[in-house]
Structure formats: structure tokens, C-alpha cells
Amino acid sequence: GESVGLHLPTLSVQEGDNSIINCAYSNSASDYFIWYKQESGKGPQFIIDIRSNMDKRQGQRVTVLLNKTVKHLSLQIAATQPGDSAVYFCAENVENNDMRFGAGTRLTVKP
Amino acid sequence: KAGVTQTPRYLIKTRGQQVTLSCSPISGHRSVSWYQQTPGQGLQFLFEYFSETQRNKGNFPGRFSGRQFSNSRSEMNVSTLELGDSALYLCASSLLGMQNGNTIYFGEGSWLTVV
Numbered sequence: 001g002e003s004v005g006l007h008l009p010t011l012s013v014q015e016g017d018n019s020i021i022n023c024a025y026s027n028s029a030s031d032y033f034i035w036y037k038q039e040s041g042k043g044p045q046f047i048i049d050i051r052s053n054m055d056k057r058q059g060q061r062v063t064v065l066l067n068k069t070v071k072h073l074s075l076q077i078a079a080t081q082p083g084d085s086a087v088y089f090c091a092e093n094v095e096n097n098d099m100r101f102g103a104g105t106r107l108t109v110k111p
Numbered sequence: 112k113a114g115v116t117q118t119p120r121y122l123i124k125t126r127g128q129q130v131t132l133s134c135s136p137i138s139g140h141r142s143v144s145w146y147q148q149t150p151g152q153g154l155q156f157l158f159e160y161f162s163e164t165q166r167n168k169g170n171f172p173g174r175f176s177g178r179q180f181s182n183s184r185s186e187m188n189v190s191t192l193e194l195g196d197s198a199l200y201l202c203a204s205s206l207l208g209m210q211n212g213n214t215i216y217f218g219e220g221s222w223l224t225v226v
Binding site for chain 2: 101
């Protein structure tokens with residue numbers, strides 16, 4: 001079946017480096033994507049979203065890239081900080097359907 | 112503006128009991144959706160309510176139910192609890208619902224342990 005998936009379950013980076021978290025989706029009808037950050041013991045926190053009519057969107061230290069050709073979504077975090085350590089989920093929304101979530105990637109930032 | 116509020120944050124129940132969890136959405140949001148999160152299954156959609164009507168439902172047994180009140184506050188109920196129901200239950204709210212491609216915002220969740 002169609003699903004949202006992540007390439008890597010864990011990612012470890014050095015403080016100050018840039019992080020890239022990837023997500024693959026298989027439903028070409030998906031038209032809205034969200035990245036969430038979930039810290040231990042807390043609920044998912046909205047980071048950034050992008051609609052299918054865009055291929056790039058920037059926020060504060062974060063950038064989301066959408067490649068519809070290969071059905072790939074990525075989250076780039078600039079100058080990663082210890083506070084960025086968390087599990088990151090991508091989610092896709094298919095028109096008139098529910099939101100589906102990836103398994104998550106655990107980002108660990110080493111000081 | 113206050114975020115999504117869930118109560119209780121932590122609870123322990125015995126197998127066979129039932130539990131009710133509460134969620135207050137962000138002011139002005141009319142859609143409330145519920146999710147179950149476990150280490151093995153990740154985040155799974157339970158159901159969505161909009162204007163007091165269940166609009167969307169995930170693949171969970173009938174023991175899982177919910178409702179929404181006129182002020183958009185929502186409750187979910189799990190009856191005849193099983194050990195496998197132990198999980199973090201998350202509530203999320205959005206302005207008009209996920210079907211409209213609206214951003215959904217999560218609460219901190221209710222940790223349920225079934226013993």
C-alpha cells in the first residue's frame with residue numbers, strides 16, 4: 001500500500017553542522033506536507049509545511065524541499081544545536097484523506 | 112493563544128476498565144483529531160471530529176470511540192482496556208480539518224498505561 005517512509009531511522013550530527021532528514025512518499029496525489037519535531041515525553045511540534053505547488057520553503061534555520069518527480073521530501077536544519085535533538089516526522093495529506101505519518105528519524109546532536 | 116490542552120497527562124488503568132481522555136482545541140479551531148502513538152506502530156490516526164460530527168475514522172476497533180461538544184472540546188473513550196492499549200494518545204486541532212489541507216497542531220498527549 002501507499003505510505004510515508006523515512007530513509008534513515010537515526011541521524012547523529014556534530015553541533016554547528018547542518019542536518020538533512022529525508023522522507024519518501026509514494027502517493028502522487030499528496031498535496032500537503034508537514035514536518036514535526038517530537039521531543040521525549042512531549043507531543044509533536046509543528047516545524048514547517050509545504051504545499052505541492054512549491055518545491056522549497058524556508059523558515060528560521062529550517063528549509064523543506066519537495067521533489068515531486070521522485071516523491072521525496074527533506075528537512076534541512078542549519079547550524080544544528082543540542083536543542084534540535086528529537087524525533088522528526090514527516091506527514092502527508094492526500095486530498096480528502098487523513099494525515100499519514102512517517103516512522104520518524106531520531107536526530108542526535110553531539111556537542 | 113493557548114495551545115491544545117489534554118487531560119489527564121498520565122493515568123494507569125487495569126485491563127477490562129474503560130478510560131475517557133479530554134482535549135480542548137486551540138480557540139477557534141473546529142476540527143479535533145485523535146492519534147495513538149506506540150514505539151512499535153508509530154503515530155496512528157484514530158478519528159477526526161468536526162462540528163460535533165465524526166468526519167473521518169482510522170482502522171481501530173469499536174472499543175475506541177469519541178465525541179465532540181458544541182464548544183469544539185472533544186473526548187475519546189476506550190472501553191474494555193487491553194494491555195496493548197498502553198500508549199501515548201495525542202489530540203490535534205486545526206481550523207477546518209485535515210481534509211482541507213490545514214495545519215494540525217498537537218497537544219502534549221495523555222500517557223495511558225494498562226496493567
